[in-house]
Amino acid sequence: MTKQIGDVILDVNNISLRFGGVNALTDISFNVKEHEVRAIIGPNGAGKSSMLNCINGVYTPQEGSITFRGQKFDHMSSRQVAEMGIGRTFQNLALFKGMSVIDNIMTGRNLHIKSNLFMQALRIGPAQREEEQHREYVEHIIDFLEIQAFRKTPVGQLPYGLQKRVDLGRALAMEPKVMLLDEPMAGMNLEEKQDMSRFILDVNDEFGTTIVLIEHDMGVVMDISDRVVVLDYGKKIGDGTPEEVRNNEEVISAYLGTGH
Numbered sequence: 570m571t572k573q574i575g576d577v578i579l580d581v582n583n584i585s586l587r588f589g590g591v592n593a594l595t596d597i598s599f600n601v602k603e604h605e606v607r608a609i610i611g612p613n614g615a616g617k618s619s620m621l622n623c624i625n626g627v628y629t630p631q632e633g634s635i636t637f638r639g640q641k642f643d644h645m646s647s648r649q650v651a652e653m654g655i656g657r658t659f660q661n662l663a664l665f666k667g668m669s670v671i672d673n674i675m676t677g678r679n680l681h682i683k684s685n686l687f688m689q690a691l692r693i694g695p696a697q698r699e700e701e702q703h704r705e706y707v708e709h710i711i712d713f714l715e716i717q718a719f720r721k722t723p724v725g726q727l728p729y730g731l732q733k734r735v736d737l738g739r740a741l742a743m744e745p746k747v748m749l750l751d752e753p754m755a756g757m758n759l760e761e762k763q764d765m766s767r768f769i770l771d772v773n774d775e776f777g778t779t780i781v782l783i784e785h786d787m788g789v790v791m792d793i794s795d796r797v798v799v800l801d802y803g804k805k806i807g808d809g810t811p812e813e814v815r816n817n818e819e820v821i822s823a824y825l826g827t828g829h
């Protein structure tokens with residue numbers, strides 16, 4: 570069955586971001602369609618993380634705007650962006666190493682917890698029922714990611730590839746419409762990369778989550794992405810299907826280092 574790509578869910582319009590004299594991003598526009606796997610690639614320092622940080626509300630670009638599900642935002646905190654339905658994972662894992670897998674993934678539910686701390690502390694009535702529902706959802710994610718055997722294990726004791734999977738689970742627990750993945754395969758061996766690719770595609774397929782990812786491994790990017798944006802020195806030099814991008818002269822020369 571071919572997958573159904575929907576309308577534009579995230580629209581990046583003419584974003585420019587400067588740090589002092591450094592133009593990290595110059596007039597970048599691209600869109601992401603619902604249910605797509607969209608990659609952002611480019612050589613080191615191209616502006617990929619900066620782009621993700623603009624979408625995520627970590628950086629506020631000097632120019633341009635981002636529209637998510639028809640709602641335009643230019644000054645938004647990371648928390649507000651997350652509440653709108655944009656989740657993310659981090660290049661350098663942002664997990665609590667001493668906490669168990671299940672508790673780490675539970676932290677992704679924070680956005681959805683409605684009862685106040687007082688009620689939670691006393692575990693009364695609605696708070697207890699709510700906590701049970703969140704735990705059920707988290708257990709569902711744990712089954713889905715095939716990490717049942719490590720539910721109670723402190724995250725810091727797991728191999729790196731599994732820690733990345735827990736990080737994916739934590740982002741998934743937020744039930745985001747769009748998930749931003751910052752180098753999900755970084756530091757992984759081949760088998761771990763294959764596993765992670767499969768889980769990303771399964772999340773996309775079974776949870777219907779739209780995926781935006783930064784990734785250095787070209788094989789992975791070309792395999793799992795529907796469309797790819799290419800940045801170089803903060804400018805967009807390519808945008809299209811993996812096939813189109815692979816044959817784009819400007820992209821080829823940027824990667825071969827002959828373009829500069």
Ligand SMILES: Nc1ncnc2c1ncn2[C@@H]1O[C@H](COP(=O)(O)OP(=O)(O)OP(=O)(O)O)[C@@H](O)[C@H]1O
Nearest residue numbers: 588591592593611612613614615616617618619620
């Ligand atoms: N907080 C910051 N302060 C100053 N300059 C920054 C900051 N963040 C990024 N830059 C600069 O902006 C440019 C783009 O960096 P960015 O990290 O977005 O690139 P990248 O494509 O993600 O690189 P990499 O693949 O190496 O992670 C670089 O020149 C970088 O030095």
